[in-house]
Amino acid sequence: MSQTLGADLLSVVARINRLATQRARMPLGFAQARLLSTIEDEGATRISDLAALDHCSQPTMTTQVRRLEDAGLVSRTTDPGDARAVLIRITSKGVETLRQVRLDRGAAIDPYLERLDAADRETLGEAVLVLRRLLADAAVPKSTSK
Template structure:
């Protein structure tokens, strides 16, 4: 004789099924975000041979912020200061950024884009936008809006490090 399934058993069965599905979804998300990061790093070299994905990201932040200290970059991207120092040195040698004294505190150096840095960043940004538009060309507008909202939601969620997805720690 089989016992009747009670409400508690249904809840447990549903929770286990939902938990397994969520776990599989998280695994898929992790795998796909890693593939995305690898593809982004690889395509960065095609966009501009001397501009890594991290360099592009740092230049973008400097443009957006109007300039900042290297320690601010490290804090913003949860990167080690030595990683930022290496990237800043590469960008300086390439003539894409320069150091200027902070007008409010002459003990502090602020990193700013040079004209060449602004020009290269604009070129790479245009190329990246074209690549994204081509890849997403056949997506319905509703899917694009939902995807954009999910990415914003994911990126604004609290987290200790961007390194967990493999993008921020690359040199």
């Protein structure tokens, strides 16, 4: 296995993401769509945790969340474990908006996928399954006890 496989994969994925973002007409900006996707993935989450995940300050994240909240895409609820804190959750409107963003971005690269021959499309479909397994494995907490 190539020592650069990880770097090559990340480079290609980043370029495909840029292509999709440049060519798609989205109902939401890319950064906000990415944050909304993070909130969907993480479930109910504190702003401080979102800031840590996004490598930004808590005030910056508060501003970004407020924009999503003003658009009705997320809501705030009191954290049952700490009444001083709030949890951010995606709303049904947020789920639908994110679904549309994904469809729009996918549609931007569909013409290129259609140019592939059947064998390459099948290989790419299998690669997507492998990548989903990779992500599922990465999401499983590793035991630190021996």
